[in-house]
Amino acid sequence: MQLALTILVDGLSYASWLFIVALGLTLVFGVLKILNIAHGSFYALGAYMAASAVALATDWNLPPYFSLLAMLLAAVMLAALVAPLTERGLLRFFYGRDEVLLVLVTYALFLMLEDITKLIWGANPYYVSEPYGLFGNIDIGSQSYVGYDLLLVVLAGLVGGLVWWGLNRTRFGKIVTAVIHSPEIAASMGIKVSRVYMVAFAIGLFLAALGGAFTAPMISVQPGVSVGVIIISFAVVIIGGLGSIEGAAIGALIVGMARAMAVHLMPVAELFSVYVVMALVLMFRPEGLFQRIQARKI
């Protein structure tokens, strides 16, 4: 029982940040039809930015709760700076090309960002543990859990709810849906498709950076974090079905739980438990759990 609870809490907190990151990935794929490998680099950039921002906040002797604000601002700043640069400056030249080729374009971007990150922040790890202790410990039964982990669950719920509301209940959401269905018809109705692309990409990037910023206190921020994250978020969106918010949520939960179970019950399998789940899902639901059936061209 105790173990089951530990697995549940571990899995949930892991699933939370994973959901935030995967949501960005699935959003960008849904709108721009790009499966973005560089998403992992944006996550890493978010974590590095947050590390610097928190250090800065500490230097200025701001109250500890400001470090959370600093992390949020770091993600916003990153999205505002890097998204227009990447989308307008690079990706738009490749729209309409084969999906797999676009994956390769973002792979190239990923390689470049790896080195840029290293040039800016160096190869040594950063630790930002201050925010992690902010919320103390919470006792459930005889076990105590870190409050910050549970904050992540709340944050993930909030972010998921906001994105769902934005897509389903606002004018901009309707426009995005129109662009997803047919960019050409949307354009002929007077929608500036390129702007929708840029905003969607910026939101996706922001979510990656946000995920990175809020996990920064839990990990050591160092070169290589991007690689692990991107592969695991791929698994999440593939399990859930590309381009689906519910899918990303369920996928993140499945992956989080699978990993937590592997860590606690069968540590040897930690590395590939996630991929086994992904392979299994794909075998039985080739398009993911939440993908709608599409007509084929004859």
Place this chain on the structure above:
Amino acid sequence: MGKLLFTAELVLLGCLGAGFFLPKWLQFMLTMAMANGLVSLGLVILMRGGVVAFGQGLMAALGGYTAALVFEHLQWTDALLLPLLGGVTAMLITAPFAPLLARYRGIFFSMLTLALSMVGYGILVKTDSLGGSDGINMGRVTLLGQTLPDAAVSYTLLAVTMCFAAVSLVWAKVFFASTRGLVTRAIRDNELRVEYMGGSVAQTMAINFVLAAFLAGMGGALAVMALGHIDPNFSYWTTSGEYVFVAILAGSQSVLAVMLSSAVLEVVRSFSSAYFPTTWQFALGLFLLLVIRFLPHGLGSLWRSKSPQDMS
């Protein structure tokens, strides 16, 4: 056919002759380029059917591990035998998955191959009898029962790899012009029509996949013979990404372009890691972007017609 064989023989002899006079580092680089090129050649077979596998690194690793294990435990050390064994093992291990994978297209095929290869990577890292994350070493190969003196190793490996590459390239050219090769192209254009005309899409894709595995296993074994070492990083997805890169760089219009692209990648990698040690990934990424942007049909399109014609 006769003309093709004659030309191939001439080119091979020319390369073998020229290779002898090259400095050792260049011989090694070319050996690696051609061994990796074989893996990418397998990818080109798949890409002609419209799918890209992101897990060829694992196939290469299967071949490499086979060669290293056979060398160590069975003392079979022949340079001509080991690549074949590597290819056959990769083929046999892959075969059960082929019918399953043949059902997938586009991004799902890529992601599933990636997932399976990462499962393989996880197993390799955790298996102590295979050396875990350190991998295993392999000694010096022999050729037709002869042990190789220090001075001759580098050239012999180059020559052996060249021969394997030449045979594979000729075979690929013939295969692409064969019925199955042409059906593969038709599948990329419209697989439903192929089914209506009585072709089996699933069977064709599965066979292509197994053939690609054979080439990858062979390439992996050749690379390990030259390196003298193999570790699980062979099967990591970033390595698989490099094979995909070479295949995209080559395009599907010319088989020779695959070897050329592989050599180009090897040169870019070596030079950028020598001259920009901290930013060589940046250089590689930039190069990749430029190729995709300005050479959409690959290097092969430089000397073949602009429209994607058949390789015959």
